[in-house]
Amino acid sequence: MKHLAIQSHIVNWLTDYVKNTGANGFVVGVSGGIDSALTSTLCALTGFKTLLVEMPIHQANDQVARGKEHIDYLTGKFENCAPMVIDLTPTYDQFLNEISKKSDMEKSEEIKNLTLGNTRARLRMTTLYALAGIEGLLVAGTGNKVEDFGVGFYTKYGDGGVDISPIADLYKTQVFGLSKFLGVNQNILIAPPTDGLWDDGRTDEDQIGATYAELELAMELQERFGNSVPNEAFVNKRAKEVWDIYLNRWKANQHKMNPIPVCFIPKEFKA
Numbered sequence: 001m002k003h004l005a006i007q008s009h010i011v012n013w014l015t016d017y018v019k020n021t022g023a024n025g026f027v028v029g030v031s032g033g034i035d036s037a038l039t040s041t042l043c044a045l046t047g048f049k050t051l052l053v054e055m056p057i058h059q060a061n062d063q064v065a066r067g068k069e070h071i072d073y074l075t076g077k078f079e080n081c082a083p084m085v086i087d088l089t090p091t092y093d094q095f096l097n098e099i100s101k102k103s104d105m106e107k108s109e110e111i112k113n114l115t116l117g118n119t120r121a122r123l124r125m126t127t128l129y130a131l132a133g134i135e136g137l138l139v140a141g142t143g144n145k146v147e148d149f150g151v152g153f154y155t156k157y158g159d160g161g162v163d164i165s166p167i168a169d170l171y172k173t174q175v176f177g178l179s180k181f182l183g184v185n186q187n188i189l190i191a192p193p194t195d196g197l198w199d200d201g202r203t204d205e206d207q208i209g210a211t212y213a214e215l216e217l218a219m220e221l222q223e224r225f226g227n228s229v230p231n232e233a234f235v236n237k238r239a240k241e242v243w244d245i246y247l248n249r250w251k252a253n254q255h256k257m258n259p260i261p262v263c264f265i266p267k268e269f270k271a
């Protein structure tokens with residue numbers, strides 16, 4: 001991968017976009033993960049204001065430490081970067097307390113935890129857009145190609161609610177490669193990818209059942225053969241297992257990746 005060429009292409013794209021919109025720069029939610037680290041670094045390289053926001057909600061200490069370390073690195077290197085910490089834990093706890101009074105919280109733990117995990121992501125999205133509105137900034141998305149267009153591994157109207165997606169055409173392995181090239185901290189480079197929405201510390205691989213490298217191969221098979229991949233295309237049993245995981249998630253998450261369905265009314269009904 002031509003790291004310098006890709007870096008320059010994305011930075012130029014971001015620069016042109018922010019100039020054309022008349023915005024003042026970017027706001028990025030920094031989680032301590034590789035995707036937000038790369039996105040925030042690329043935004044910083046434009047020279048436009050880049051607001052780096054930590055939004056902990058009962059966050060694991062190692063995630064908080066990695067995020068802070070990355071923000072310290074960027075603010076020390078780029079004068080256009082500004083740090084901000086907004087602790088959403090009290091807000092989340094108050095919300096959970098109120099909604100618990102009104103809804104059925106006796107559902108299965110998995111359903112309840114998934115719903116509450118998505119709630120965390122949506123609180124963060126609301127926070128980023130509030131800051132973007134006040135500061136005249138664009139919300140920069142941190143999703144990569146597999147997450148955004150493959151398995152739909154993001155929260156609808158949460159981390160999927162953004163203005164621009166600078167790294168959404170990069171596979172996760174490419175994200176790691178470009179991040180290493182740009183000097184992202186080693187602690188972030190070696191950390192297992194996680195969405196940080198679960199209190200038990202589960203990783204993305206734990207949730208999906210496959211690594212990003214495996215999912216990328218499945219996505220490439222889909223791009224080549226569509227949804228009907230011939231058996232001879234699978235190099236081994238595991239490849240077929242990953243394909244099934246990938247395709248099931250791809251189908252289940254079309255509601256995230258496709259436009260919202262609209263009920264169009266026949267003209268004669270409106271006359």
